[in-house]
Amino acid sequence: MIYALYIFDRNDKCIFYREWERSKSRPDNVKEEEQLMVGLLKALKSFVSKTTPTESAVFDNYATSTYKLHYFESGTGIKFVLISDPKTASLGQELREIYRDYYVEYISKNPLYKLGSPINCASFTVAIDKFIKGLTSF
Amino acid sequence: MNRNQNLQKLGEQAYNKIEKINGELFTLTYGAIVCQLIKELDSLDEVNNQLDKMGYNIGLRLIDEFLARSNLGRCRDIKETAEVITKVGFKMFFGVTANVANFNPKKQSFLIQLEDNPLIDFVELPPQYKDKLSYSNLLCGVIRGALEMVQMKVVCTIKKCPLKGDEITEIKVKLIEILTTEIPVGDE
Numbered sequence: 001m002i003y004a005l006y007i008f009d010r011n012d013k014c015i016f017y018r019e020w021e022r023s024k025s026r027p028d029n030v031k032e033e034e035q036l037m038v039g040l041l042k043a044l045k046s047f048v049s050k051t052t053p054t055e056s057a058v059f060d061n062y063a064t065s066t067y068k069l070h071y072f073e074s075g076t077g078i079k080f081v082l083i084s085d086p087k088t089a090s091l092g093q094e095l096r097e098i099y100r101d102y103y104v105e106y107i108s109k110n111p112l113y114k115l116g117s118p119i120n121c122a123s124f125t126v127a128i129d130k131f132i133k134g135l136t137s138f
Numbered sequence: 139m140n141r142n143q144n145l146q147k148l149g150e151q152a153y154n155k156i157e158k159i160n161g162e163l164f165t166l167t168y169g170a171i172v173c174q175l176i177k178e179l180d181s182l183d184e185v186n187n188q189l190d191k192m193g194y195n196i197g198l199r200l201i202d203e204f205l206a207r208s209n210l211g212r213c214r215d216i217k218e219t220a221e222v223i224t225k226v227g228f229k230m231f232f233g234v235t236a237n238v239a240n241f242n243p244k245k246q247s248f249l250i251q252l253e254d255n256p257l258i259d260f261v262e263l264p265p266q267y268k269d270k271l272s273y274s275n276l277l278c279g280v281i282r283g284a285l286e287m288v289q290m291k292v293v294c295t296i297k298k299c300p301l302k303g304d305e306i307t308e309i310k311v312k313l314i315e316i317l318t319t320e321i322p323v324g325d326e
Binding site for chain 2: 010074075076077078096097100103104108109117
């Protein structure tokens with residue numbers, strides 16, 4: 001089961017959100033939820049880099065009793081977050097695919113898209129839908 | 139195999155995978171853009187600026203495709219950055235590789251030397267443009283924009299250009315500062 005996808009830009013602004021089969025709806029204050037998530041990710045990232053026993057480490061995912069959060073950050077600071085059920089295997093590879101085959105192709109190369117603005121591109125949404133629904137873990 | 143050869147191989151692979159357009163069409167389109175800018179703008183300085191700005195906007199976006207397709211991580215130092223730009227970046231989007239020269243660890247600067255610059259094929263500059271026009275200035279902008287997105291603020295200038303009688307195209311890149319966007323935890 002995959003529940004939701006968030007994309008944050010390099011300034012931690014949420015530029016894309018999409019959900020599938022999410023039974024409990026988002027809190028009323030969507031902004032606050034996004035800020036909480038950004039804060040959590042930042043704290044986790046800094047915790048991971050401080051506690052690493054070797055040279056460097058990146059944070060990949062964490063699981064709770066009801067969901068698992070998968071994380072990938074591009075070199076340019078765009079953050080991709082997928083929420084799935086806790087049994088799903090790591091979706092790091094899939095997040096990289098979303099970056100490479102969908103974000104770059106539909107958004108970076110889209111002359112109508114202004115960097116940092118919310119993604120409002122129907123073909124991107126359609127393509128992401130198709131990709132997520134085609135995953136074995138969906 | 140050492141690191142440089144590795145990068146070279148990576149550049150080849152990336153180049154093979156990427157969608158290509160006709161080189162002559164590309165060269166002529168670029169020429170048409172430069173001509174149009176010269177017609178529309180008052181001075182050649184403005185043309186240079188405009189080319190740099192256009193390149194900058196390309197760079198801001200191009201870097202994502204570069205990172206996604208090359209699968210490269212963060213560079214350890216500016217020297218590595220220089221090698222990655224010349225061996226992988228130039229090959230991937232430009233079809234040619236470049237060389238790094240005069241690397242200066244103290245000043246954090248280096249030169250990119252292009253023996254073959256597809257932008258200037260078929261180009262001849264009228265004498266009145268030779269001194270002031272930086273014909274390939276778009277490249278400077280691209281490098282500047284792309285590096286800014288990975289936290290490096292640089293200045294790029296064209297130092298040599300075959301259109302002005304030099305043997306090769308030479309671009310100087312100098313690191314100004316590493317930008318930090320990380321806000322310490324608990325600061326928000």
